[in-house]
Amino acid sequence: MSDDDAGRHGPTGEFRRERSQPLPPGGRRSPRSGRVTVPDARIRRHRNGLLLMGVLSVLVLLASGTSWAITGWMSGSLNRFDVFGDMADGDRPDETGGLTFLVIGSDSRDEMSMEDKNALSVGSTPGQRSDSIMLVRLNHERDHLTVVGIPRDLWVEVPGEGEDKINAAYAYGGPQLAVQTVESVTDVRIDHYVEVDFSGFVDVVDSLDGIDVCLPEAIEDPKAHLDMAAGTHRVDGTEALAFARTRATPRGDLDRIDRQQQVLSAMLDRAMSTETLSDPVKLTAFLDSALSSVTVDEGLDTSTINDLAYQMRDLDLRDVTFAQVPIADMNHWTPRGDVALLWDEPAAREMFAAVNADRPLVEPEPGDDAGAEEEPVPSGISLRVFNGTAAPGLGARLDGQLGGAGFDVTDSAENWSRHDVARTEVRYGPGEERAAEYVAGTLPGSETVEDDTLDGDLQVVIGFNHTRFEAPEVEETQPEEEPSEEGALATTTARDNVCG
Incomplete structure (x- = not known):
């Protein structure tokens, strides 16, 4: 059945009214192009x-x-x-x-x-x-x-x-x-x-x-x-x-x-x-x-x-x-x-x-673990490495180790804004504390630091105390059985739907 077939069984009415043409507050219309200029910065002040x-x-x-x-x-x-x-x-x-x-x-x-x-x-x-x-x-x-x-x-x-x-x-x-x-x-x-x-x-x-x-x-x-x-x-x-x-x-x-x-x-x-x-x-x-x-x-x-x-x-x-x-x-x-x-x-x-x-x-299904959060896994954690010391090559080496362990390393390692970081930091944004603690567990002596400017991806800043990376042990799990398409209720978020 074509798109034009459905809903054709009733009379069609007109449900619109003429659209007015107001100017933006503080704006004006160009006499040459007819385009509307934007309001001044005073009017655009708040992000609300x-x-x-x-x-x-x-x-x-x-x-x-x-x-x-x-x-x-x-x-x-x-x-x-x-x-x-x-x-x-x-x-x-x-x-x-x-x-x-x-x-x-x-x-x-x-x-x-x-x-x-x-x-x-x-x-x-x-x-x-x-x-x-x-x-x-x-x-x-x-x-x-x-x-x-x-x-x-x-x-x-x-x-x-x-x-x-x-x-x-x-x-x-x-x-x-x-x-x-x-x-x-x-x-x-x-x-x-x-x-x-x-x-x-x-x-x-x-x-x-x-x-x-x-x-x-x-x-x-x-x-x-x-x-x-x-x-x-x-x-x-x-x-x-x-x-x-x-x-x-x-x-x-x-x-x-x-x-x-x-x-x-x-x-x-x-x-x-x-x-x-x-x-x-x-x-x-x-x-x-x-x-x-x-x-x-x-x-x-x-x-x-x-x-x-x-x-x-x-x-x-x-x-x-x-x-x-x-x-x-x-x-x-x-x-x-x-x-x-x-x-x-x-x-x-x-x-x-x-x-x-x-x-x-x-x-959540009723039971002992109802409402419990899932344990983080490397493949579900996106991060980027920065070298906070003057020692060359540390960032690239840790990049390879994290990627090899299954973490989603989003870009090549770079130098941090300072070269005197004493203790390795795992920086995280709102809601990412458990993921940060998981990563910190693979870097002995590191600490987690909350950074409200971050959104999703973690940052690993290598400090002078960095000695080694301990790859996490990940248990192999059997994939869950897919529910049938008919009658199943599946939900996603807007973030889930964005490509990549």
Whole structure:
């Protein structure tokens, strides 16, 4: 079944409003080029902005360097729709301490030129459908995001329309019926609505100068004009769109959700690891691209965005968890004779109850070691060696010894900023103390030193007391049996999804 077949069974409405064209606070428009200049440094003072937007059912989490005034401009640039105005509270799930966003990727082609349709390989089917759907939960403490992918071909009860694929709800009744349908099948209250179209996705990726995606196996999809070998690729917006939308892999929609989550992680990593958030020109260009094709509910106003920006200012890739609805049957024949997906209802109910209660999606198994941390192993520790003495060759020798023992040595050894380090140091960032102690155990006489500037990788600084390296003994373990694809609940973090 093609992408254009699903969700075609209802009338199509128009759910957008004209976008306003505000200037950034303190900015101005050039009379020659028409481009908007960025605000001055006074307005860009604080790193406290965080914007939630959707890209093909992918949430772009943007930790940006903005102040309240910039946030106000961002809010004013968004298209808005009255999603919740006619929904009676008595018919909806109860409110909880967290915030839940329904993120819709709309595949409307109506406003696209034929040239753009051909360039993006998206076809010409009229009307609007929810090409992808995600439920995004921000917990009560505002320090963790859970993103659950909902397959567009999931067979559900659409309120007032009967059984159909879940993406048909948008075609029947737009954002309101999409929200009502997701609430009815998940029993999770939707607080905010975010929608984006094809063009917005392409513009955002291009504004980041592309992203890195990686494939375990090659994909060839002539319909999407996608031909990618296995391995890591830097892709532009058009290629990333094809990568995120193709279903030319064995698990169809489920594989596509995995790729969309990888794309989201790559976009977040790219934005946070480049100058996009610190360079005013790049930030303004990024926001202008990101917001141009986004529609949100009327409640997501300046005050709400600014509050979220402040509350979520410390989130990073490790604080974003991805999952998708557990599936029981990938080849369910519907009464009308096409194929849909059936979820594993008990597992799905348990998962959404956990989302609603801000519980981790994967609980530790009960037992003596429930909740115990795994013992570090060399292959799971990334580090780099520095020579803190004047003796030549020590760094290179320890590099080879650590690499030979299985540690992930990220780069060649270099000299430390000082040559008078008395005692060997294993320097570590937040949350890496156990890994640092493990490494220190292989270097007799060394000490661990916390360094808040480090993020993930350790640093070994050789001191004058260094005498030897003792390779750790690693027990061989049998690989765990893989769970079945259908019905299994697997989670990853944004950091897990980033290539390399």
